[in-house]
Amino acid sequence: MSILHTARKTYEGFSSILNKLQNPLLLAIRLYWGWQFMQDGWGKLTHLDKVTGFFTSLNLPAPHLTALMVALVELCGGFLFTFGIASRLTSLVLFVNMTMAYLSVPDDRVNFSHILSKPDDFYGATPYTYWFAALLILILGPGLFAVDTLLRSRFAAQGEHAHIAA
Template sequence: MSNIVNAATKTYNGFASILNRLQSPLLLAIRLYWGYQFMQDGWGKLTHLDKVTEFFSSLNLPTPHMTALAVALIELCGGFLFTFGIASRLTSLVLWVNMTMAYLSVPDDRVNFFHILSKPDDFYGASPYTYWFAALLILILGPGFFAVDTVLKRWVGTRGAPAHTTA
């Protein structure tokens, strides 16, 4: 019996090891796809700022023009940083808060947001969900190996390492 358990454990660990190697490519794919989507949405808002301002006015958001401009810039610039993995966790936090506010600002989406446990299909069917979830994934898991953050961390880590001396 222990041979079967050992074989199953070894097989499972091998499978898990293979899947662990796919974590950084998956995080890269999430950043590339959703970062580009954020940039497109931000650019769309900037080029149609009057319509976004009108929509924000209908939601009774404070200073709708400035709010529209801020959201557009957050999505455009944040999407760029998100795509390339620059200041990933801070960028993800800002984008996640932005999408949480999108959930809470639109009456139908606000209802869906609070259905997270009672009617999850309403929650993940709302338009902000995929952006919200992508930002949350990178916020929690980090950008992965293929990111500017990782390159900078390695570069600073090697340059900041103390020199080895022999006494």
């Protein structure tokens, strides 16, 4: 057996092991960052006056309504994100929410503009980890351990039974 063949087989085995970790990683991302979104949403809801004041200082339109909507998006979206319910739609909403967080706060807006020129500013900003977690689930999906996956497999099984009965 050649060294090249051995290296290829070793690499394939290593890749196979890592592929098995994809679903637990997606679950960990959803659990951790979904919980963080829920905590932040709850914090905003319970301190709505402070959030409204902050949004007013940013000159956001309808600051009270905006604060309420952001709080609900983060609380409810975090719940859906955690359990993998409507995962891609939820992730899209959370991703847009965090993009707006980047663009609404002057310092973070500058950091967002440094995405290519000074990436350490970009990923050092407060919204980054939330933004990136939402982006990962948006692109990769929720993984195997999600309500979406359970429902998809259940409906697929029902579809097969209906097709067999017909």
